[in-house]
Amino acid sequence: AEELHWCYEIQVEASNYTCLGPDKWGEHCQKDFQSPIDIITNKVKVDKNLGPFSFSGYDKKLEWTVENNGHSVSVSPITNGIEITIAGGGLPAQFQLTQFHLHWSKTMNAGSEHSIDGHHFAMEMHIVHQTEKGTLGNDNHAQKFEYDTAVLAFLVKPGSAVNEGFQPLVEALSKIPRPEMSTTIGQISLLDFLPNEEKLRHYFRYLGSLTTPSCDETVIWTVFEDPIELHRDQILAFSYKLYYDEDQKLNMTDNVRPVQDQGQRTVYKS
Ligand SMILES: Nc1nc(-c2ccc(Cl)c(S(N)(=O)=O)c2)cs1
Ligand SMILES: [Zn+2]
Numbered sequence: 474a475e476e477l478h479w480c481y482e483i484q485v486e487a488s489n490y491t492c493l494g495p496d497k498w499g500e501h502c503q504k505d506f507q508s509p510i511d512i513i514t515n516k517v518k519v520d521k522n523l524g525p526f527s528f529s530g531y532d533k534k535l536e537w538t539v540e541n542n543g544h545s546v547s548v549s550p551i552t553n554g555i556e557i558t559i560a561g562g563g564l565p566a567q568f569q570l571t572q573f574h575l576h577w578s579k580t581m582n583a584g585s586e587h588s589i590d591g592h593h594f595a596m597e598m599h600i601v602h603q604t605e606k607g608t609l610g611n612d613n614h615a616q617k618f619e620y621d622t623a624v625l626a627f628l629v630k631p632g633s634a635v636n637e638g639f640q641p642l643v644e645a646l647s648k649i650p651r652p653e654m655s656t657t658i659g660q661i662s663l664l665d666f667l668p669n670e671e672k673l674r675h676y677f678r679y680l681g682s683l684t685t686p687s688c689d690e691t692v693i694w695t696v697f698e699d700p701i702e703l704h705r706d707q708i709l710a711f712s713y714k715l716y717y718d719e720d721q722k723l724n725m726t727d728n729v730r731p732v733q734d735q736g737q738r739t740v741y742k743s
Contacts, residue, residue, distance in 0.1 A: 479686040483727040484717055495730050500687035507733035508681030508694060509586035512740055523563040523678055523743035530557035536659030539645045541715055543652035544685060545574040545728055548642065557663065559602055559623065563678060564693060568602035568623040578727045579712045585628050586684050586729050587696050594700055595708045596629035620680060622692045627667070632702030638665035643707045646714035650721055672699040679740045684730045
């Protein structure tokens with residue numbers, strides 16, 4: 474079964490069991506510090522070191538590549554040299570943006586990977602940043618750290634208004650129905666996709682993993698408390714315009730890993 478590719482539960486049966494669902498994912502996926510988790514708000518601990526983030530390049534209007542990668546829609550900056558970075562927010566270093574992508578469902582309370590007090594949202598957007606693994610400070614008091622990935626997670630709920638910032642991405646979806654298809658969108662900034670900055674002060678923080686194989690336990694997770702609002706039709710477009718398969722038989726939807734045990738981990742809040 475090793476040569477079988479990983480997939481989400483909704484694909485297992487549809488693919489005639491020729492792919493490995495979440496309970497069978499290999500590599501690090503069966504270990505104890507996995508993501509996503511259910512965030513139980515009355516158990517979180519306030520950490521006063523969790524200050525505001527500093528975003529650099531988030532306001533830059535850029536071209537972006539939008540790709541159907543068979544598991545999600547992945548949006549990467551065409552930067553020609555411009556670095557988009559985050560720092561602060563209790564992070565141990567500065568991290569560079571690599572891509573953002575989303576998870577979603579047709580069911581408005583089943584499309585997020587993290588849940589808050591057992592409640593799932595319609596979608597979840599992950600903005601993925603990397604830093605070179607290594608040490609902080611000079612080597613006599615080097616602080617080694619293994620967490621080389623920082624993901625900013627935004628929950629999405631259906632609202633009454635169209636979210637104009639998302640329209641270019643929503644309209645691009647019909648151009649990339651099948652895996653490996655890509656297109657470009659642009660002159661857009663990351664800020665166009667985010668709630669306005671004063672809403673970015675309230676967040677949860679915990680240490681976990683990639684929510685897709687190889688599930689490396691190298692991720693510093695930030696889950697913002699305030700959801701993004703998209704119109705219901707914008708949310709549904711992801712499930713209706715995108716497919717998991719070449720034959721366009723299986724809508725790309727429910728690309729959501731089930732929540733994992735929190736174990737002895739503490740969730741902090743800003
Ligand atoms: N092939 C694919 N890779 C991903 C991916 C890559 C890096 C990361 Cl950090 C994540 S996640 N969901 O943990 O944010 C997902 C999605 S689909
Ligand atoms: Zn993700």
